[in-house]
Amino acid sequence: xxxxxxxxxxxxxxxxxxxxxxxxxxxxxxxxxxxxxxxxxxxxxxxxxxxxxxxxxxxxxxxxxxxxxxxxxxxxxxxxxxxxxxxxxxxxxxxxxxxxxxxxxxxxxxxxxxxxxxxxxxxxxxxxxxxxxxxxxxxxxxxxxxxxxxxxx
Amino acid sequence: xxxxxxxxxxxxxxxxxxxxxxxxxxxxxxxxxxxxxxxxxxxxxxxxxxxxxxxxxxxxxxxxxxxxxxxxxxxxxxxxxxxxxxxxxxxxxxxxxxxxxxxxxxxxxxxxxxxxxxxxxxxxxxxxxxxxxxxxxxxxxxxxxxxxxxxxxxxxxxxxxxxxxxxxxxxxxxx
Numbered sequence: 001x002x003x004x005x006x007x008x009x010x011x012x013x014x015x016x017x018x019x020x021x022x023x024x025x026x027x028x029x030x031x032x033x034x035x036x037x038x039x040x041x042x043x044x045x046x047x048x049x050x051x052x053x054x055x056x057x058x059x060x061x062x063x064x065x066x067x068x069x070x071x072x073x074x075x076x077x078x079x080x081x082x083x084x085x086x087x088x089x090x091x092x093x094x095x096x097x098x099x100x101x102x103x104x105x106x107x108x109x110x111x112x113x114x115x116x117x118x119x120x121x122x123x124x125x126x127x128x129x130x131x132x133x134x135x136x137x138x139x140x141x142x143x144x145x146x147x148x149x150x151x152x153x
Numbered sequence: 154x155x156x157x158x159x160x161x162x163x164x165x166x167x168x169x170x171x172x173x174x175x176x177x178x179x180x181x182x183x184x185x186x187x188x189x190x191x192x193x194x195x196x197x198x199x200x201x202x203x204x205x206x207x208x209x210x211x212x213x214x215x216x217x218x219x220x221x222x223x224x225x226x227x228x229x230x231x232x233x234x235x236x237x238x239x240x241x242x243x244x245x246x247x248x249x250x251x252x253x254x255x256x257x258x259x260x261x262x263x264x265x266x267x268x269x270x271x272x273x274x275x276x277x278x279x280x281x282x283x284x285x286x287x288x289x290x291x292x293x294x295x296x297x298x299x300x301x302x303x304x305x306x307x308x309x310x311x312x313x314x315x316x317x318x319x320x321x322x323x324x325x326x327x328x
Contacts, residue, residue, distance in 0.1 A: 018239075019235060019239070022235075022238065022239040022242050022243065023242075025242050025243070026238070026241075026242040029242065029247055030247075031247075034251060034282075034299055034301075035249075035251065035301060037282060038238070038279060038280055038281075038282060038299075038301045039238065039242055039279070041238075041276070041277065041278070041279040041280075041282075042235055042238050042239070042242075042279045044277070045231045045235060045277055045278075045279065046231055046232060046235040049228070049231075065177065066177065067176075067177030067178075070174050070175075070177060071174075071175065071177075074171070074174060074175065077223075080223070080277065081273075083277065084272070084273035084274075084276035084277045084283075085273070087276050087282055088272070088273075088276050088282060088283055088284070091282045091284060091299060092284050092285065095253075095284060095299075101251060103250075103251065105251055105252040105253055106250045106251065106252035106303045106306065107252040107253065107254050107303060107306050108252060108253050109253055109254055109255035109297060109308075110253045110255070110284055110285065110297045111253075113255065113297075
């Protein structure tokens with residue numbers, strides 16, 4: 001029985017590490033922010049599940065109190081509640097400040113329905129030069145208008 | 154009942170349950186401290202957490218459905234999506250076709266909680282991220298989903314592929 005539990009624990013840990021590795025490789029290999037966000041979800045979901053399952057098995061194996069098991073389950077639930085919100089906010093913010101994908105979208109309904117408003121709402125009250133607007137050269141006439149800070153006082 | 158008070162009670166019960174599970178002891182000191190902390194937290198957080206129908210989830214059938222959804226249906230979808238993502242990440246050429254697609258939501262799900270749960274479930278499955286959930290003039294819901302590997306540009310079929318099963322289950326929990 002002990003061997004079975006230990007073996008299952010090892011399998012879960014290995015699976016968790018594998019999915020975390022896949023997520024990390026994805027973050028490094030993907031060409032743009034959207035792909036990286038997608039790949040990073042692997043780490044937050046199945047990798048965490050497997051690690052928590054291994055932790056639960058370990059707690060059972062060493063005879064820890066049931067509180068430890070409950071804490072691990074709550075940990076997973078907490079990540080499930082908070083991670084998608086951060087991911088969604090990052091993705092939407094990246095889209096709205098005008099970061100374009102490395103490969104053009106096959107279909108872009110968001111732009112179709114919200115038009116240019118999808119980009120400009122956020123950039124309107126922020127200085128443009130602070131943002132790295134990929135693939136979008138600054139128009140020549142705007143460049144001349146930028147006054148260096150503290151230059152004419 | 155007054156809306157504010159019911160929101161407060163609902164949040165208080167939730168916080169106290171959370172506190173008990175985390176502390177995992179029945180000492181009087183912990184119990185009293187839990188009441189104080191939960192009451193304070195509910196006072197501040199109640200109006201953010203509960204907007205309508207405060208006691209909707211305190212219902213055995215819905216709680217069991219929620220547990221089944223998170224533990225079985227959602228887990229299975231996540232495992233499938235994870236394996237697809239691993240295949241994509243380790244493929245030598247890294248060829249994918251990304252896109253943002255508008256998929257129609259079910260008309261059964263109207264509440265904020267249901268919409269948020271569908272959106273978050275979509276975001277949590279690797280390969281799809283919800284950018285926005287919006288409703289048109291007639292009250293139909295739409296989700297704007299960034300899909301890493303667009304298999305079909307037909308919106309109804311894409312919706313079925315992305316969230317079909319998950320949405321049907323969430324429709325049984327939230328209306």
